[in-house]
Amino acid sequence: MKLKKLLMVSAMVLTGSLMSAVEAAPDQINIAYVKDPFNLQNIVMKQHQSLEKEFQKDGIKINWVSINSGAQQAQAMAAGSLDVSAVMNTASLLMANGAGNKVLVATGVARPTQVFAVVGKAGQQMKIEDLKGKKVAGPKGTVLHQVLVAALKSKGMSINDVEFIQMDPSKAYAALMGKHVDAALLAASLIIKSNQAGAKTVVTADGLVNPLLVMAVSEKFAKENSALLERIVKVHRQTTKWIYENYDQAIAMGAKEAGVSLQDADKLAKWSHYFDVITDEDLQSLKSDQAFLLENDMMQNKVNTDQLVLPIARQ
Template sequence: MKIKHILAAAAMVVSTALSAATMPEAINITYVKAPFNLQNIVMKERGMLEKAFEADGVKINWRVINSGAQQSQAMASGALDFSAVMNTASLLLAAGQGTPIAVATGVAHPKEIFAIVGRPGGVTSVKDLKGKTVVGPKGTVLHQLLVAALVKEGMSINDVDFVNMDPGAAMTAVAAGKAEAGLLAANLIIQAEEAGAKVITTCEGYVEPNLVMTVRREFAEKYPEAYQRVVDVNREALAWIRANRDEALKIGAKEQGVTLEDAAKLYDWSGFYDTLTADDIKGLEADQKFLIDNGMMEKAVDVEGLLLPSALK
C-alpha cells in the first residue's frame, strides 16, 4: 500500500515538473488601446488570459508599449513575448533588422482608422503639404501612408518637414496650429476634428493597413502550448465582442475615454478579423516592396516565413 502511495506521489511530482517545463513562469504581453484595439482591451479587462493560465500558475504581465519600434526592441531583448497589436509596417521593419519576430494571428484591417489630418484653417490636399511641417510616428503604417500619399502626388518624404512624434503629441500640435498636418489614428482623429482640424486623407487608395498579433519566435518554439493558448484567447475575445457588441463597446468607450457613439464609429472603422489569408500575404509582399523602394527598409525578408501556422488557420 505504501509503495502505491509513493508511486502516486512520484507520478504527481513528475507531472508537475513536466507541466512547469512546458509552461513559462510569466507571459509578457503588450496592452495597446490605440487605435481601437478592442480584442486587447476586452482580453485584459475581462481577465481572459489570467483565467486561461490560472491552473498552470502562469503570471500575465501587461506592458504598455505603444510604439511598434519599441515593441520590436523589447522582443529582441527578450523582455516582451507578445505584441498584442502591431502594424505590418513595424513588423516588416523589425524583421528586416533581424528581430526574431513572427505573426501569431490577425487583429484588424482598419482602412479608415488612420489619417493625415490638417490643422484648423490649413491645407486640405496632399499636394499642398509641400514644404510644410508634418508630425507623426516614424516607422509605422501612418508613416507609410504619408510617404504613399506624397509619392502619388509626385513628391517624396524629403518634400515635407517630417518630425517624428507620438500620435497624442501630434494631435495636440495640429489642433494648436503648430504643425500643418499630423498622422493620427482612431479617437485622435475625432478629437482633432472637434478642434476644427480636417481629414486630408485616410489610407483608402494608398495603403492597405493590417494589424496583427506578433510573438517572439523563441517563446513560440519553447512554449508551443502556451503560445497557442494566447492565440486562442485572443480569438475568443473577438468572438465574445461579436456576440456581445453593446457590452464590448461600453468597455472600449470607457478605456478610450470616448462616447458610445464614437466607440461604435471606431468599431465600424476597425475591420476586426483573426485568420490571415492569401490576400494578407500579398499585402505584406506589396508593403515590403513599397518600404524598400522608398528607402524605409533595406533588407528584404521571406514574408511567408513570418507567418506561423496558427496565423493561417
C-alpha cells in the same frame, strides 16, 4: 526482471522529460497592451482578465506592458522584455525582421483602412500637395508613416518634400492643436477629436495602404512555448467572437477606455474591420507592404514574408 527493469527505466525517462517540460514553462508572460487605435479585442481581453483566467491554474502570471509603438514593441522583444504583442502593425513587423529581429504573426486583429490619417491644422481644407515644405509630425516606422509616404508619392513627392518630425500620435495631436505643426499623423479617436476641433482630414489610408494589425510574437517565445501561444491565440479568438455576440456591451467598454462617445466608439469599431485568421489576401498585402517599404528606404533587407506567418495564424 529484465522487462520490469526496462519499464522502470522508461518510466523514469518519461517522468524526467515531463519534469523538464514543466520546468521549462515560464512563470510569467509579458504581453503588450495596445488600446489604440481602437483595439477592441485587446481592451475586452484585458478587462475580462481572460488570459489571467486561462493561465491561473498553471501558475503563470500575465504582465500587461503598455507599448503602443510597433517599433518599440519589436525592440522590447529583441531585448527579451516582451514575449507577445496583442497588436502590432505589419509595417513595424516587416522592418523589425528586415533588421534581423525575428518577430512572427500569431493571428489577425484588424484591417483598419479608415483608422489612420493625415490631418491638417484647423482652417481651410488642405490637399496632399499642400503638405510640401510643411511641418508634419508623427511616429516614424509605423503604418502612419507609411500612409504619409504613400500619399506624397501619389502626387509625385517624397518624404524629403516635407519637414517630418518624429513624434508619437498623442504629442503630434497636441502639436497640431497648438498650431506648432501644419499636419499630424493620427489614428482613431485622435482623428475624431481633431476633426471636432476644426482640423480637417487630408487623407486616410484607404486606397493608399492596406494596414494590417496582427498579434505578434518573438521567435524565441514561439519556438519555446508553442503550446502556450496556441492558448493565447485561442483566448484572442474567443474574445473576437464575444465582441460580435455582445456588440453593445463591447462598444461601451471600448468607449470608456478610449474616452469617446458610444456613437464615436461604434464608428471606430466599424472602421476597424476586426478579424482573426490570416488569409491569402493578407499574405499578398505583406508582400506589397514589403515592396513599398524597400522602395522607399524604410526597410533595408528583403525577407520571406510567408515565413513570418505561423501556421496557427492561418488555421
